[in-house]
Amino acid sequence: MKICRFEAQDGGADRIGVVSNEGIRDVSSVLAQLPTVRWPLPSGDLLIAHLQRLRPKMEELACVATPIPLASVRLKTPIANPGKILCGIGNFPEIFDKGREPGQFGMFIKPTSALSGPQDDVVLRWPERTTFHEVELAIIIGKGGVGISAAHALEHVAGYAIGLDMTLQGEERISFNKSFDTYGVVGPWMVTADEIPDPSVMTFWLKVNGEVRQQDSIGRLVYNVALLVEHAASVMTLVPGDVIMSGTPPLTTGPVVPGDVMHAHMDLIGDMTVAVRAGPGRSVAANQVALAKERSLASV
Numbered sequence: 001m002k003i004c005r006f007e008a009q010d011g012g013a014d015r016i017g018v019v020s021n022e023g024i025r026d027v028s029s030v031l032a033q034l035p036t037v038r039w040p041l042p043s044g045d046l047l048i049a050h051l052q053r054l055r056p057k058m059e060e061l062a063c064v065a066t067p068i069p070l071a072s073v074r075l076k077t078p079i080a081n082p083g084k085i086l087c088g089i090g091n092f093p094e095i096f097d098k099g100r101e102p103g104q105f106g107m108f109i110k111p112t113s114a115l116s117g118p119q120d121d122v123v124l125r126w127p128e129r130t131t132f133h134e135v136e137l138a139i140i141i142g143k144g145g146v147g148i149s150a151a152h153a154l155e156h157v158a159g160y161a162i163g164l165d166m167t168l169q170g171e172e173r174i175s176f177n178k179s180f181d182t183y184g185v186v187g188p189w190m191v192t193a194d195e196i197p198d199p200s201v202m203t204f205w206l207k208v209n210g211e212v213r214q215q216d217s218i219g220r221l222v223y224n225v226a227l228l229v230e231h232a233a234s235v236m237t238l239v240p241g242d243v244i245m246s247g248t249p250p251l252t253t254g255p256v257v258p259g260d261v262m263h264a265h266m267d268l269i270g271d272m273t274v275a276v277r278a279g280p281g282r283s284v285a286a287n288q289v290a291l292a293k294e295r296s297l298a299s300v
C-alpha cells in the first residue's frame with residue numbers, strides 16, 4: 001500500500017490517502033480510530049504506530065473512495081511526527097574499499113524540523129553557499145525497539161520512501177550542515193514493507209533539470225536495510241515513525257542552485273519532483289560574527 005499525506009485544494013486539515021495509478025483515495029476518516037492522546041505525548045508517529053491495526057479499514061475505505069488526481073493536491077511528507085531522523089555514513093563500496101566501513105562512522109541525526117515533503121521545495125537558506133544533493137532510501141520504522149538483530153530488523157520496518165539528504169558544503173560540522181529546514185526531504189509517499197520484501201533489488205536515480213546526476217542500486221549498500229536498523233538500534237531506542245536514511249553514493253553528489261528542479265526515482269516507490277529555491281541569506285550570522293569581534297575587542 002502506498003500511503004500519502006496531502007493537503008486538499010481547499011486547504012484544511014492534513015488528509016491521509018492511498019495512492020494508486022488512478023490517483024489518491026482519501027481514507028482520512030480512519031484517523032478517528034487513533035487513540036486520543038494527552039500530554040505527555042507518546043514518542044513517534046501515532047499513525048505509523050497503529051498502522052497494522054488500521055490497515056484493513058484503510059483498504060476498505062480506499063475501495064469505495066473516488067480517486068483524486070495526484071496533480072490536484074499538495075503532497076506533504078508522509079511521516080508527520082518522526083521521533084528522529086538517522087542517516088547512514090560511508091555506506092557505499094567506494095568508501096568501504098578504502099578500508100572504512102560504516103560501523104566506524106556511526107550515524108548522524110537530522111532534526112525533525114529539517115523534514116519536508118516534495119512540494120515544500122528545498123530552500124537554500126544560505127544561497128550564497130553551496131548545497132549538495134544526496135539521494136537515499138528512507139526506511140520508516142514501524143515497530144520500535146532497541147537491540148534489534150539484523151535477522152529480525154525487517155519486521156521493524158513499516159515501509160520505504162525516497163530521501164534527499166541535502167548537505168551544505170564547507171566547514172560546518174555534521175549535523176548542522178544537514179539540518180537546515182527542508183534539508184531532509186522524505187516522500188512522495190510511504191510504500192509499505194510488504195510491497196518491497198527485498199529492498200536490495202531497487203535501483204534509483206536523481207536528475208537535476210533533466211540531467212542524470214546520481215544513478216545506483218540499493219543492492220550496493222555496504223550496510224543493507226537490516227544492518228542499518230541493527231546498527232541504529234544497537235545504541236538507541238527506535239520508535240514508530242523514525243526515519244533511517246541509507247547513505248548516498250558518494251562520488252555522484254553535486255550542487256543545486258535556486259531554480260533547479262530535482263527529480264528522484266526509486267523502483268517500487270515511484271517518482272518525486274522537488275524544486276530548489278533561495279532563502280534569505282546569511283546576513284544574521286554575519287552580523288553575529290561582527291558583534292562577537294567587537295565584544296572581544298571591547299573586553300581587551
Ligand code: MN
Binds near residue numbers: 087245248
Ligand atoms: Mn547522506
